Amino acid sequence: MIKPDAVADGNIGGITKMIEDAGFKIIAMKYTRLTSELAGKFYAVHAERPFYGELCEYMSSGPIVAAILEKENAVEDFRKLIGATNPAEAEEGTIRKIYAKSIGANAVHGSDSDENAAIEGNFYFPELERF
Numbered sequence: 001m002i003k004p005d006a007v008a009d010g011n012i013g014g015i016t017k018m019i020e021d022a023g024f025k026i027i028a029m030k031y032t033r034l035t036s037e038l039a040g041k042f043y044a045v046h047a048e049r050p051f052y053g054e055l056c057e058y059m060s061s062g063p064i065v066a067a068i069l070e071k072e073n074a075v076e077d078f079r080k081l082i083g084a085t086n087p088a089e090a091e092e093g094t095i096r097k098i099y100a101k102s103i104g105a106n107a108v109h110g111s112d113s114d115e116n117a118a119i120e121g122n123f124y125f126p127e128l129e130r131f
């Protein structure tokens with residue numbers, strides 16, 4: 001996902017270019033907006049965390065871009081490309097170092113496992129049978 005802060009700042013193109021330049025193939029892409037309830041469903045795994053309410057509010061604060069990406073070793077390589085959750089700790093040249101504003105408004109989401117990538121892909125693109 002390209003998160004609301006990055007979409008609002010006009011960074012869809014810059015982030016998408018970094019993703020493609022890193023060798024990821026975009027196999028589905030959608031510009032959409034979550035309700036707070038849907039954001040809560042997407043991030044249900046964080047329901048007990050103190051920042052959950054803030055996270056759901058933020059993720060529904062504006063449009064986002066959801067995409068399914070394909071690559072060998074995609075999960076690990078994408079986590080490397082996006083950098084640490086907190087942009088203050090993200091390495092130079094990572095998407096979050098370049099585009100994120102804060103630990104909450106951190107420009108992009110990346111799945112943390114193949115299993116969750118399938119669940120999250122299906123959340124946005126249930127019409128794609130392969131997910």
Ligand code: DAT
Pocket residue numbers: 046051055084085103104105106108109110112
């Ligand atoms: P990541 O997005 O790097 O996988 P995560 O899964 O731990 O990070 O958390 C999901 C999102 O929740 C994260 O992108 C931004 C928000 N978040 C995480 N930790 C936070 C914190 N300490 N304060 C505010 N928001 C936080």
Ligand code: MG
Pocket residue numbers: 110112
């Ligand atoms: Mg995560």
